[in-house]
Amino acid sequence: xxxxxxxxxxxxxxxxxxxxxxxxxxxxxxxxxxxxxxxxxxxxxxxxxxxxxxxxxxxxxxxxxxxxxxxxxxxxxxxxxxxxxxxxxxxxxxxxxxxxxxxxxxxx
Numbered sequence: 790x791x792x793x794x795x796x797x798x799x800x801x802x803x804x805x806x807x808x809x810x811x812x813x814x815x816x817x818x819x820x821x822x823x824x825x826x827x828x829x830x831x832x833x834x835x836x837x838x839x840x841x842x843x844x845x846x847x848x849x850x851x852x853x854x855x856x857x858x859x860x861x862x863x864x865x866x867x868x869x870x871x872x873x874x875x876x877x878x879x880x881x882x883x884x885x886x887x888x889x890x891x892x893x894x895x896x897x
Contacts, residue, residue: 798804
């Protein structure tokens with residue numbers, strides 16, 4: 790029972806003083822609070838940075854897709870690298886867009 794009575798403090802000043810070990814006790818509490826805060830905040834910041842980067846990359850890919858759709862040469866180069874060209878060297882989308890050019894065998 791003497792241990793329980795020794796743990797109890799008579800005033801807030803004794804509680805803060807921690808029996809003469811205040812610096813050690815409160816430093817450990819402070820480091821623990823810092824550790825918890827870092828382990829909560831760092832993953833949240835990384836997540837937001839990752840999401841921001843993914844959104845930026847998505848916008849860039851969308852812009853590249855729009856630019857490549859507007860530039861047939863780039864689209865042909867991409868299709869050629871993927872092996873999507875037919876025997877005339879065109880992609881299906883180029884044939885659909887290019888309706889002004891006469892087809893093979895058409896002499897008009």
